[in-house]
Amino acid sequence: MGLSFDLLINALIAGILLGGIYPAVTIGVSISFGILDIVNIAHPAFIILGSYIAYIVNTRLGIDPIVISIAMLPVFYFLGAGVYQVYYESFERRGQEALRGLSFFFGLLFVTEVMLILVFGVDYRYVEAPYIGPSWRLGVMDFPLRMLVPCVVALALFAALELFLSYTFVGRAISAVAQDQLALRLMGASPIRIKRIAFGISIATAAVAGALLIIIQPVEPSVGREYIGRVFAICVLGGLGSRPGTVIAAMLLGIIESFTATFYGPSWAPAVAFGVLLLTLAFRPAGLLGR
Amino acid sequence: MARPLLEVTGLSKRFGGFVALDGIDLTVAEGERVGLIGPNGSGKSTLVNCICGTLANESGTVRFDGEAVDGLLTHERTRRGMARSFQLPRPFATLTVADNLRVPLLYTVNARPGVALSPAALDARCAELLQLVALADKAAQLPRDLTQVEMRKLELARAMAAEPKLLIADESMAGLSQSEVDDIVTLLIRLNERGITIVLIEHIMRAVMRFSQRLIVLVSGKKIADGRPEAVIRDPEVERAYLGQ
Amino acid sequence: MRTRVFLLISIAVAAVVFFGARTVNNDYVFFAGYTVLQFIVLATAWNILGGYTGYVNFGSAAFFALGAYATVFFHKFYPLPIPLLIVVGAVVSGIVGLGMGYLTLRLRGAFFAIATLALAVVLQTLVVNWDYVGGSRGAYIIRPNDIAVIGPYIQYLFLLMLALVVIALTIARGIERSQLGYGFATIRDDELAAEASGVPTLRLKLVATTLSGALMGMAGAPFPYYIGYLQPSSAFGLEYAVNSIAMPMIGGTTSWVGPLIGAVLLGSLQQIATVTISSAVNLLIVGLLLVAFVIIAPNGIIGLVQGWTRGRAK
Numbered sequence: 001m002g003l004s005f006d007l008l009i010n011a012l013i014a015g016i017l018l019g020g021i022y023p024a025v026t027i028g029v030s031i032s033f034g035i036l037d038i039v040n041i042a043h044p045a046f047i048i049l050g051s052y053i054a055y056i057v058n059t060r061l062g063i064d065p066i067v068i069s070i071a072m073l074p075v076f077y078f079l080g081a082g083v084y085q086v087y088y089e090s091f092e093r094r095g096q097e098a099l100r101g102l103s104f105f106f107g108l109l110f111v112t113e114v115m116l117i118l119v120f121g122v123d124y125r126y127v128e129a130p131y132i133g134p135s136w137r138l139g140v141m142d143f144p145l146r147m148l149v150p151c152v153v154a155l156a157l158f159a160a161l162e163l164f165l166s167y168t169f170v171g172r173a174i175s176a177v178a179q180d181q182l183a184l185r186l187m188g189a190s191p192i193r194i195k196r197i198a199f200g201i202s203i204a205t206a207a208v209a210g211a212l213l214i215i216i217q218p219v220e221p222s223v224g225r226e227y228i229g230r231v232f233a234i235c236v237l238g239g240l241g242s243r244p245g246t247v248i249a250a251m252l253l254g255i256i257e258s259f260t261a262t263f264y265g266p267s268w269a270p271a272v273a274f275g276v277l278l279l280t281l282a283f284r285p286a287g288l289l290g291r
Numbered sequence: 292m293a294r295p296l297l298e299v300t301g302l303s304k305r306f307g308g309f310v311a312l313d314g315i316d317l318t319v320a321e322g323e324r325v326g327l328i329g330p331n332g333s334g335k336s337t338l339v340n341c342i343c344g345t346l347a348n349e350s351g352t353v354r355f356d357g358e359a360v361d362g363l364l365t366h367e368r369t370r371r372g373m374a375r376s377f378q379l380p381r382p383f384a385t386l387t388v389a390d391n392l393r394v395p396l397l398y399t400v401n402a403r404p405g406v407a408l409s410p411a412a413l414d415a416r417c418a419e420l421l422q423l424v425a426l427a428d429k430a431a432q433l434p435r436d437l438t439q440v441e442m443r444k445l446e447l448a449r450a451m452a453a454e455p456k457l458l459i460a461d462e463s464m465a466g467l468s469q470s471e472v473d474d475i476v477t478l479l480i481r482l483n484e485r486g487i488t489i490v491l492i493e494h495i496m497r498a499v500m501r502f503s504q505r506l507i508v509l510v511s512g513k514k515i516a517d518g519r520p521e522a523v524i525r526d527p528e529v530e531r532a533y534l535g536q
Numbered sequence: 537m538r539t540r541v542f543l544l545i546s547i548a549v550a551a552v553v554f555f556g557a558r559t560v561n562n563d564y565v566f567f568a569g570y571t572v573l574q575f576i577v578l579a580t581a582w583n584i585l586g587g588y589t590g591y592v593n594f595g596s597a598a599f600f601a602l603g604a605y606a607t608v609f610f611h612k613f614y615p616l617p618i619p620l621l622i623v624v625g626a627v628v629s630g631i632v633g634l635g636m637g638y639l640t641l642r643l644r645g646a647f648f649a650i651a652t653l654a655l656a657v658v659l660q661t662l663v664v665n666w667d668y669v670g671g672s673r674g675a676y677i678i679r680p681n682d683i684a685v686i687g688p689y690i691q692y693l694f695l696l697m698l699a700l701v702v703i704a705l706t707i708a709r710g711i712e713r714s715q716l717g718y719g720f721a722t723i724r725d726d727e728l729a730a731e732a733s734g735v736p737t738l739r740l741k742l743v744a745t746t747l748s749g750a751l752m753g754m755a756g757a758p759f760p761y762y763i764g765y766l767q768p769s770s771a772f773g774l775e776y777a778v779n780s781i782a783m784p785m786i787g788g789t790t791s792w793v794g795p796l797i798g799a800v801l802l803g804s805l806q807q808i809a810t811v812t813i814s815s816a817v818n819l820l821i822v823g824l825l826l827v828a829f830v831i832i833a834p835n836g837i838i839g840l841v842q843g844w845t846r847g848r849a850k
Contacts, residue, residue, distance in 0.1 A: 039646040041594075041653070090831045098645050099724075100830050102592045103785055107827035110778050114820040225774075229657055232650050267672070271661035274654035281651050282639035345728060364738075365731040374732070381729040383722050385790070394722055397715050399734030453734060 006140050011262040012255065017147040019254025021216060024154035024209045025227060026234045026246050027161055028202040033232075034240045035178045036195055036202075038087065042105040043231060044224035045112035046076065046203050050210020051125075051219045052116060058127040065127045066153055069211035073204045080203025083108075084196045109224065116221040124218035132215060150212035157208055161201075162243065174198040226270050233277035239287030249287070295354075296321040296457055296488050297342070302351030304334075304341055311337045313512045315351070319457070319490060324483050326503030326520065327492045330533050334512040335492050336378050339459050343375050344368050356456065369399050374455035378462045378492075380446040382434035388445060389430040392417050395453040416452070423478065424448045439466055447475070451482065458482070459490045464498055476502050500524075508533060539710045546705060550698045558691070566694040570762055572803035573697040574755050578776065579783035579795035580704040581751035584711065586781070587789025589744045590724030591641075592649040595656035596780035599629040599749045601771035602659065603756025608669045608766055611677055618696060618758050625757030626750040633749025634742060641741045660772040674767035677760040693762050697755075704751050708792035720744060752780075775819055779803075782826040788838025797837055 025047060032040045053072060054065040091101040131145040165171040173194045177184055184191050213219060213227075234253055238245030257272045280287065297319040304312040312334045319325050329335050340346040342353055344365040353360050360368050374395075383391050396413050400406060408416070421427040424444040426437075434442060447463045460479065464472050476498050483489050493499050499506065499520070506523040508516040510532040516523045523529055537545075557565050578596060585591050603625030610616050610624065632655075640651040664672045683692045711717045719740045722730035731737050760766045779802065787798025802822060809818035833840050 039649070041650065086831065090834075094834075099586065099590055099592055099789070100785075100834055102646065102649055103781055104827060104830045106592075106594060106778075106781065107823050107830065110774065111820060111823035111827060113774075114816055114823055117816050118820065226657075228650075229654055232654075236647075236650075267665055268661060271658045274657040274661075277654045278639070278651060278658060281643060281647055281654075285643050285647065343732065345732070364736075366734045366736050369732060369734040377729065377732070381726045383725040383729065385721055385725055386718070390718065394718055394730070394735065395733040397718060398736075402734060449729075449733060 007262060009140060010142050011258045013141055013143060014147065014262075015255030015258030016251060017143070017151045017254070018216075018258060019251035020151035021147070021154045021212055022230060022234055022250035022254055023158045023247050024150075024205065024212055026231050026238075026250060027158055027243070028205040028209065029231050029235050030240075030243050030246055031174070031198055031202040031205075033235060034243070035174060036198055037178065038084075038092075038199065039102055040105050040199075040202070041102070041228055041232075042108040042112070043202070043206060044227040045109045046079070046206035047210045047213060047227060048116065048219065048221065048224040049112060050076065050207040051214040051223075052120065052210075053207075054211040054214050055125045055127055055219070058129075062128075064129050065211040065215055066149075066208070069208045072207040076207040077200040077204040079200075081196050081200035083203065084199035087199075088192060088195070109228075113221045113224055120221070122220055122222075124220045125214070126218040127214050129215065147216050150215050153208070154212055157205065158243075158247065161205070170194070170197060174201075226273075229270070229274035229277055233273045233280065236277060236285065237280045237287050245287060293320040293322055294357075295319065296323075296356060297490075298352075298354040299338075299342065300352050300354075302338070302341055302348050302353065304337055304346060304348045311512050312341065312348070315509075315512075315514055317507060317514060317517065319488060321456075321488055322483070322486065323488055324480070324502055324504045325488075325490045326499040326506045327490055327509060328494070328496075328499055328506065328533065329509035332511075333509045335509055336461060337512075338509065339375055339461055339492065342459070343373055366398070369395075369453055369455075370402055372456035373459070374399075374450040374453040374457070375459040376446045376450040376461055376463050380434075380442040382437075382442060382445055382449075384434055387431050387433060388426055388437070389417050389421065391434065391445060391449055392420050392452045395449055399453040420448045420452055423451070440471060443467070444475075455487060457488045457490070459492070461492045462494065464493060464495055469497075472498050496524075539706065539713070542709055543702070543706045546702045550702050554691075554695055554698055557694070563688055563690055566688070566690045568807045570690070570694050570697050571807060572800060573694070573701050574759075575779055575783060575803040576701050576796055576799040577697070577704045577755040578752055578780040579787070579799040580701075580708050580792065581748045581755070582780040583784040583789055583792075583795045584708060584720075584751070585744045585748040587784050587794065588711065588717065588720040588724065589741060591645050591741065591744070592781070593652045593745075593748065594649055594777055594781070595652035595654075596752055597772045597774070597776040598652070598656040598659045599633060599752035600756040600759070600776050601663070601768070602629045602632060603753035604759040604766060604771045605663055605669050606753070607757050607760045608675045608677065611675075611760065612668065618693075618761065622696070622700070622754050622757040625753035625755075627753075629753025629756070630746045630750030633745040633747075636749075637742045637745035641738060641745065656772060656777070660768055663772075664768045670766065672768060674765055675760070676765050677763075679761045679764060690762075693758050696758055700751075700754055703754075705792055705796065707747070707751070708795075712792060716740070716743070775822075778819065778822055778826070779806075782822050782829075784836075786825055786829045786836055788836030790835065790838060794836050794838050801837075 029040065029043050032038045050069060050072065054068045057063055057068045058065050087101060091104065131149045134145050136143040136145060136148065165175050173184060173189050177191050177194045184194065230253065234246050234249045238249035253273060253276060257269060260272050261269050295318045299315055299317045302312055302315040315338060327335055337346065341348040344363060355371060355373055383394065393413060396416055401408050421430055424447060426441060426444060429437060429441065434445065437445065443463050447460060450458055464475055472495055479489055479491065479502060491499065491502050503520050505518065506520040507514060508523060508529050515532060516526050516529050557569060578600065582593060582596055585593055606624050606628045607621045610621060636651065636655055640648045663669065669675055680689050683689050686692050719735050722735050723737050723740060727737055783798030783802050784795040786802065788794030806818045809821060829836060
């Protein structure tokens, strides 16, 4: 009885920590899908790219992965802005997002994964940092630092973006661009430029998310595809218009995944997120707190 | 008054916190020519969408031809005789002009019980409709090759192709010249003489006054006037809300 | 050309292909050709839902693998001749297509696409955990070496796949010219206007997903016999998802010819590349071509040819 209580409580803690990290992974899609209505299924590819960049720099120069990711923010921002420009010119302007835009992102996802396989192979890669390994013990409760630190960083990132979107001019313009492009134009802001900035920010978050990802688990190229399910499951479950909803949904998913892995084994893990996604789409597509 | 063809009772529609339609009651009798006017954003298109089933209203009922249609999908309502044209034309971009008209013929007219048009008959009706809106020479072209005006006519023709009992024309005359407006009004009056009930939603007052036997005014989601056109336009509230500016 | 005539002509062409292949005294032609034919069926099936109706399916592998695993199941449970297994594959995948469509097609196209991706992963996880069909270890299917009348077994499989190609192309072409084809096109062009014109959009979309899924299941049914050893990672392999999208998009999505061209070109290219370079580079090329075509030549090779002939006519 005591043994399974240990297991239970630590599965819960792992789930909550995981759930705290997931918002970093999903905030990008909350912006691109929730606000800009762009179905960027290649978002996990950018995250994995971030993971591998963190891996290379960490292995060669020993710099902390989170620090690396912050240095990469501007690079990823411009990458995102560039991708949006291509997307806009080729698809959004011609009204072709439905079929061709989706195929475009799918192609990007696929090409990224295959290139990573060619360059790095399919072995798992991991990073080194002082907080990977030790845990913080509180009675029977075990808080692995390799999860606690990313959790804190993820929530900080989420909070920072919330503040940005609510209190700065650009941030508010981004929140508004989904609803009223005409009003934006009247205010002198070009909707295309605002969208480009927003998408750039969305991809920039992937840099951080990637670093956090490779801290909590070893990474190999196909991990990106697993995260598509998690990312969209959280966004849809949380309700597309509601960012606080994604935090709640992330927690829920983290806990469900943790319990499934602990009590049913890891081979069921990939199905959890995708299963949640399918069920949500089938029965409550507006999500828990959605519009 | 002839029997009612369309009866809308207590129709309300909200988008989040915004009330687009607030308890609309209106009736259209068989064979009538009704005009519906109101400022931009007053809910005219939302009303059309709710009547046709494109949007779901929160409360109220819609009865068409004696039957409550509230649970029915749009295509089912179209097959029962309700047709509408869209305010911003929505042609089928990859189909030719003629094929655009073929779709409602195949899927609405031919889908009605007891109707089985032969391919030759379908072609004939297509040609007839194209003649009616003066698009016969563009039959084999794609919608993107049409002018704005021609697209509006195609939009109207497509609604007419469904051989409706009730035709709701949503601002089909925007951008047309005076003579083109007159042509469309004449066309609509002729259709009405053949027995089609028509609701005309428009801003062009000349057309509305010439066409309507009854005029309804919608402002901010509420109906503020409903009666003979000459009386309605002299109503002070209508003047203030819509015409006076 | 009426559909009946087309069917007869394609059967004739198929016969020429088959007997032509037999004159080359090398079974490799049949092994490689089988893969290309399989892709023609998958690309055509994908295009019915994607190109004609406008709904993207990222989970083609799921429907393909369902057909394959239905075969594995029956191989253990009660062996059936392959043509019957093809029917079983069609039914199983068709039903799953119908079910998934019913759950998700009332939402936007983007949600449907994401749901197909989710379906593929969920199904793969279920299969990996199902020991009866081999689980993650995989399942062996011993195939006979020869078969009566035809000779080497691989030629029999090749012939079956040829038959499926004829069926798939005839169906696709038949749809294009029919009322159903108009209905699909209106859903793709403007679903709201389609409904307003009397098109029962949900019903037609369900027809498209069911048909598309069924054809993919049919393509998957003989696969275990072709490959001999079936693992979830190969049945659910990403190359099926990518190729079934890339081939129609590169060939051209507006007609039955597009997927055929795309599959023959890309399929042959990949057979050559896999042997000469590596299979990963081969997939990379497909992915890059997909992205390039989608940006530069959105109407595919058909579109390019049409533009070129129109340019010359001027």
